[in-house]
Amino acid sequence: MRRFACPALVIALVIAVPAVVTAQSRGASPRATNTAFSVTPYVGYMLFGDYLSGPLGTSVTNAPAPVIGAQLGMKLAPNLMLVGNVATASSDIQAGIPILGGISLAQSRVQLFDAGLELALPLSTMSGTAFTPFIQAGAGAMRYDITQSFLTTSSTNFAANVGLGADISVGRGVGVRVMAKDYIGKFDMQQATYLDFGTNTTQSFAFSAGVRVSF
Numbered sequence: 576m577r578r579f580a581c582p583a584l585v586i587a588l589v590i591a592v593p594a595v596v597t598a599q600s601r602g603a604s605p606r607a608t609n610t611a612f613s614v615t616p617y618v619g620y621m622l623f624g625d626y627l628s629g630p631l632g633t634s635v636t637n638a639p640a641p642v643i644g645a646q647l648g649m650k651l652a653p654n655l656m657l658v659g660n661v662a663t664a665s666s667d668i669q670a671g672i673p674i675l676g677g678i679s680l681a682q683s684r685v686q687l688f689d690a691g692l693e694l695a696l697p698l699s700t701m702s703g704t705a706f707t708p709f710i711q712a713g714a715g716a717m718r719y720d721i722t723q724s725f726l727t728t729s730s731t732n733f734a735a736n737v738g739l740g741a742d743i744s745v746g747r748g749v750g751v752r753v754m755a756k757d758y759i760g761k762f763d764m765q766q767a768t769y770l771d772f773g774t775n776t777t778q779s780f781a782f783s784a785g786v787r788v789s790f
Contacts, residue, residue, distance in 0.1 A: 610789035613648040613656070615752050617785025621664050621685075624777030625671075626762040633672055637683060640666030642781055644687065654695040658711060662687040662781070668721065681723035687758070687781075689715025689736055705744035712737050717760060717779075734760030734779075742787055752787040755780065 623637035644662025651657050663686050667679040691713015699706050718731045740754030758779045 610748065611650045613787055613789045615646045615648075615785045615787040617645065617752065617754075617783040618643050619781055619783025621779060621781045623666075623685075623779045626668075626775055626777060628775070633670065635668065635670055635680070637685065638666040638669050638679075640664045640685075642783065644783070646785075648693060651692075656693040656695075657690070658693045658713070659690045660687065660713075660715070681721050683722070684720045686718040686720075687715065687734075688718070689713050689734070689758075691715075691736065705750075707742045707744075709740055709742065710738065711740070711754075711756070717758060719762075730762065732760050732762055734758045748789045750787045750789075751784065753784045755782050 619642050620639065621642040622639050625634040625636045627635040642662050642664040644660060646658055646660045648656040648658045663684065665682070665684045668681045668683050670678045670680055672678060691711055693709050693711045696708040696710070699708075712735075714733070714735045716731055717734045718729060720727065720729050736756055736758045738754055738756035740752060740756075742750045742752050744750045758781065760777060762775055762777050
């Protein structure tokens with residue numbers, strides 16, 4: 576699933592852009608024209624990619640964990656917003672070993688900081704409720720604070736991201752936002768552990784839901 580998730584999101588971006596351009600030529604969506612700013616506190620669940628992949632199916636990764644965060648948005652054009660995001664998740668770093676399963680190696684706290692652009696797709700309705708799909712793309716960093724016994728290290732790595740989601744209106748200026756986001760970056764194992772294992776490109780997926788307030 577992780578291998579094909581990123582190409583699928585990129586294809587969705589390519590397909591969606593012509594639709595948005597057509598929609599803008601017919602008129603901007605109500606969501607885009609009525610508000611200039613938005614804030615969305617959210618909670619969700621995050622799946623982390625492998626930092627190291629060894630022989631016979633062994634690996635090192637973070638265990639899946641709850642994630643909590645907030646996203647801010649500022650309108651730049653009728654269907655285009657500048658967005659900023661901060662989030663955090665805490666979980667064990669695990670060694671994945673066939674048959675034995677995951678063995679905890681250390682505890683870690685992951686912090687995400689990123690900014691990007693959000694493009695709203697044509698406004699539609701779902702069972703009479705205003706429904707606005709959107710796509711996002713951006714870049715930022717993922718910081719890992721790793722603790723084992725009395726030792727603490729950290730590693731900060733660049734990460735690009737793409738996302739798909741939708742806003743469902745529940746009242747004037749208030750809606751429910753659901754989103755899936757793919758973070759693509761490199762994890763510097765030497766910076767985190769002082770051991771020269773090199774860097775590995777990882778994909779981590781965040782699935783979230785929150786309340787979007789527009790003003």
